[in-house]
Amino acid sequence: xxxxxxxxxxxxxxxxxxxxxxxxxxxxLCDGATVVDVYRxxxxxxxxxxxxxxxxxxxxxxxxxxxxxxxxxxxTVLLIPLRELNMSFVKEYIAESxxxxxxxxxxxxxxxxxNKDGMGSNHQDESKExxxxxxxxxxxxxxxxxxxxxxxxxxxxxxxxxxxxxIKKNDVTGQPATATTGGYKFVVSAPEPKKVVSxxxxxxxxxxxxxxxxxxxxxxxxxxxxxxxxxxxxxxxxSVGSDSNGSGIVALLExxxxxxxxxxxxxTRGQYNLLFGLTSGGPYNYNGTHKWLRSFDQRxxxxxxxxxCLDSIGSWENELWIxxxxxxxxxxxxxxxxDFSRVAAELGFKVNLKHKKIxxxxxxxxxxxxxxxxxxxxxxVRSVKLIAESLARHIYGHQGKNIQIFADNSNLAVNPSYxxxxxxxxxxxxxxxxxLSKGDPFVMALKKExxxxxxxxxxxxxxxxxxxxxYDSTRAKLNIYQVASVTFDLLLLxxxxxxxxxxxxxxxxxxxxxxDLISLFRRPPSRKVKTA
Amino acid sequence: xxxxxxxxxAILTFGPHAVYYSATPxxxxxxxxxxxxAAVVYLATALVKLICLATFLKxxxxxxxxxxxxxxxxxxxxxxxxxxxxxxTQLTHRNISQNHKFQAVGLGWAxxxxxxxxxxxxxxxxxxxxxxxxxxLQGLEANANLVLxxxxxxxxxxxxxxxxxxxxxxxIIYLSAGIVATMPSITSYLRRGLGWHFxxxxxxxxxxxxxxxxxxxxxxxxxxxxxx
Numbered sequence: 001x002x003x004x005x006x007x008x009x010x011x012x013x014x015x016x017x018x019x020x021x022x023x024x025x026x027x028x029l030c031d032g033a034t035v036v037d038v039y040r041x042x043x044x045x046x047x048x049x050x051x052x053x054x055x056x057x058x059x060x061x062x063x064x065x066x067x068x069x070x071x072x073x074x075x076t077v078l079l080i081p082l083r084e085l086n087m088s089f090v091k092e093y094i095a096e097s098x099x100x101x102x103x104x105x106x107x108x109x110x111x112x113x114x115n116k117d118g119m120g121s122n123h124q125d126e127s128k129e130x131x132x133x134x135x136x137x138x139x140x141x142x143x144x145x146x147x148x149x150x151x152x153x154x155x156x157x158x159x160x161x162x163x164x165x166x167i168k169k170n171d172v173t174g175q176p177a178t179a180t181t182g183g184y185k186f187v188v189s190a191p192e193p194k195k196v197v198s199x200x201x202x203x204x205x206x207x208x209x210x211x212x213x214x215x216x217x218x219x220x221x222x223x224x225x226x227x228x229x230x231x232x233x234x235x236x237x238x239s240v241g242s243d244s245n246g247s248g249i250v251a252l253l254e255x256x257x258x259x260x261x262x263x264x265x266x267x268t269r270g271q272y273n274l275l276f277g278l279t280s281g282g283p284y285n286y287n288g289t290h291k292w293l294r295s296f297d298q299r300x301x302x303x304x305x306x307x308x309c310l311d312s313i314g315s316w317e318n319e320l321w322i323x324x325x326x327x328x329x330x331x332x333x334x335x336x337x338x339d340f341s342r343v344a345a346e347l348g349f350k351v352n353l354k355h356k357k358i359x360x361x362x363x364x365x366x367x368x369x370x371x372x373x374x375x376x377x378x379x380x381v382r383s384v385k386l387i388a389e390s391l392a393r394h395i396y397g398h399q400g401k402n403i404q405i406f407a408d409n410s411n412l413a414v415n416p417s418y419x420x421x422x423x424x425x426x427x428x429x430x431x432x433x434x435x436l437s438k439g440d441p442f443v444m445a446l447k448k449e450x451x452x453x454x455x456x457x458x459x460x461x462x463x464x465x466x467x468x469x470x471y472d473s474t475r476a477k478l479n480i481y482q483v484a485s486v487t488f489d490l491l492l493l494x495x496x497x498x499x500x501x502x503x504x505x506x507x508x509x510x511x512x513x514x515x516d517l518i519s520l521f522r523r524p525p526s527r528k529v530k531t532a
Numbered sequence: 533x534x535x536x537x538x539x540x541x542a543i544l545t546f547g548p549h550a551v552y553y554s555a556t557p558x559x560x561x562x563x564x565x566x567x568x569x570a571a572v573v574y575l576a577t578a579l580v581k582l583i584c585l586a587t588f589l590k591x592x593x594x595x596x597x598x599x600x601x602x603x604x605x606x607x608x609x610x611x612x613x614x615x616x617x618x619x620x621t622q623l624t625h626r627n628i629s630q631n632h633k634f635q636a637v638g639l640g641w642a643x644x645x646x647x648x649x650x651x652x653x654x655x656x657x658x659x660x661x662x663x664x665x666x667x668x669l670q671g672l673e674a675n676a677n678l679v680l681x682x683x684x685x686x687x688x689x690x691x692x693x694x695x696x697x698x699x700x701x702x703x704i705i706y707l708s709a710g711i712v713a714t715m716p717s718i719t720s721y722l723r724r725g726l727g728w729h730f731x732x733x734x735x736x737x738x739x740x741x742x743x744x745x746x747x748x749x750x751x752x753x754x755x756x757x758x759x760x
Contacts (some may be wrong), residue, residue: 496547503551503555507552511555511556511557
């Protein structure tokens with residue numbers, strides 16, 4: 001009985017102490033650095049020539065644009081807000097390959113696809129336009145440069161804005177980051193970027209069969225409606241491409257939905273086949289579209305009456321452009337243009353014709369600027385109505401007649417909710433082709449949606465041509481630490497040493513006085529006994 | 533922070549205990565055993581307090597200052613006084629004078645408190661890159677706590693071990709002991725009730741501990757003088 005109690009108490013004490021330590025450890029682990037989502041500049045090779053940001057991991061002190069002109073920046077990360085961007089500075093540092101530890105560009109929140117402010121607003125003030133132009137120019141510079149250090153994009157928020165204010169203050173007062181104030185250290189822990197092997201290209205094809213009469217022996221003519229769905233941008237994780245070509249995808253899906261209603265009834269089925277194509281590889285010389293077309297058999301290719309490609313139709317107001325590859329004097333082109341113009345006039349806007357050789361070598365598809373904030377779904381709705389009405393008149397032979405098949409408030413009306421929902425989805429989905437896996441959920445969603453509206457859907461899978469090589473690591477977490485320097489800790493050690501010495505002296509003096517005071521009143525015999 | 537910074541903060545937190553032991557006559561009178569026993573009593577007292585806190589206190593979701601809960605905490609805090617009473621009066625010890633006994637008990641008590649409350653945060657904080665002033669302030673708080681512990685031990689020694697006290701000083705001794713014993717509740721009120729920040733609280737603790745140490749020293753010295 002007696003010996004058991006101490007052991008039990010000791011075990012209990014140990015358990016409680018261990019629990020306390022664990023609890024304290026957990027509490028302290030939660031307290032830590034600021035963490036910001038960052039998105040890396042794309043890294044790719046074109047015919048073996050390196051482009052983009054060639055590194056991913058980052059571990060340097062931070063500075064702002066107010067650094068001293070004589071400062072060595074080779075181990076410094078510059079934190080640059082887009083609002084203060086000096087384009088000549090970027091050109092100087094990138095074109096002349098001046099050494100830097102890293103670059104982080106702070107973008108306004110309106111470029112974020114998680115930003116819901118002013119969605120669908122088409123009234124842009126001047127500062128927004130300036131920011132758009134600056135970001136577009138910056139993006140072109142970065143995409144076509146070879147940058148040997150990490151480059152990241154981040155969005156403004158309260159935390160990183162506070163850090164930036166502190167950094168500016170330090171830089172203005174000329175305090176280097178290694179002073180006793182410490183400063184801020186930016187850390188991105190990322191592995192070495194790896195090549196994306198055999199980047200996949202997936203084309204989605206939908207087919208609505210036309211009505212075939214018994215006495216007709218030849219193949220029905222086909223009209224093709226095509227839209228490219230993938231994007232390319234400075235930051236692959238941010239390339240949502242709301243307008244180019246999210247608007248095209250939405251329009252194609254809505255046209256397919258409308259015509260599936262018509263073609264589901266034999267009485268309203270037209271005598272044209274409808275071929276819907278959602279193609280990949282658009283930014284790379286329309287590599288996917290090229291492969292898709294090559295996969296057609298001869299009879300299908302010959303049966304195509306005409307093809308219409310939908311691209312960037314979400315940001316126009318009163319004028320819509322049609323690009324044609326044949327001269328406008330061509331009788332067929334003239335007829336098409338007349339059809340579209342007549343429908344457009346009924347809808348209250350104008351269609352312009354532009355004849356030029358289709359240049360596909362420098363597309364602008366889904367960059368940082370192309371976000372939900374700058375897309376107007378009303379424009380898409382009008383585009384869908386124009387395309388659907390014109391196609392229907394062509395199919396059913398109603399040219400010249402004042403009939404509206406897709407009139408508002410009818411069961412064949414264009415559905416704005418449908419357009420808006422898909423636009424929202426597309427505006428939150430980065431779609432750079434090399435980073436879409438085979439069987440990517442987004443591609444499967446498009447396929448399923450097309451299956452709902454067409455008779456037959458096929459996937460054509462291929463591989464991007466070897467001319468392009470892409471590297472992974474498109475997003476990361478940036479940890480921001482406020483650090484102290486070794487100098488500070490050395491000073492602290494000196495202060496502590498001095499403090500302990502002073503404390504020792506004080507205690508010795510005090511206790512001697514006390515002992516002397518006490519010993520004065522002690523009896524001599526006791527004192528002698530202790531001494532002996 | 534780095535390991536170097538951890539080292540610095542550990543010196544600030546635990547160094548004064550070692551300095552106190554070696555600078556004063558404690559090291560000459562073999563009081564280490566007493567300090568160790570006092571530390572063990574402290575751990576037992578901390579366990580009892582933990583059980584009482586878990587039993588009687590509600591976990592408030594808001595971080596507001598609840599007077600009733602704080603009153604309960606103060607009452608539970610007096611378990612420390614009971615533990616100190618036990619350490620001063622019940623521990624078997626060799627031939628140690630009262631002067632050194634209360635100092636040894638106070639030192640052991642304060643050291644155990646620092647180990648229990650500050651060693652783990654220090655160790656965990658050393659692994660992060662983030663620099664904060666919290667660990668330095670925590671070390672300063674450990675210093676204030678050491679001074680307060682020895683003051684309370686001195687007052688306890690006067691209350692429970694000294695028989696012939698001047699009668700005019702008895703109320704002052706009890707009042708001072710009460711103030712020192714309720715110091716944790718006072719700092720909790722300052723921090724959560726008045727919203728003081730940690731540096732301000734630590735400054736207050738340092739100032740108050742020095743004042744109470746001076747008062748305790750004066751009381752102890754006065755009680756040492758024989759009555760005429």
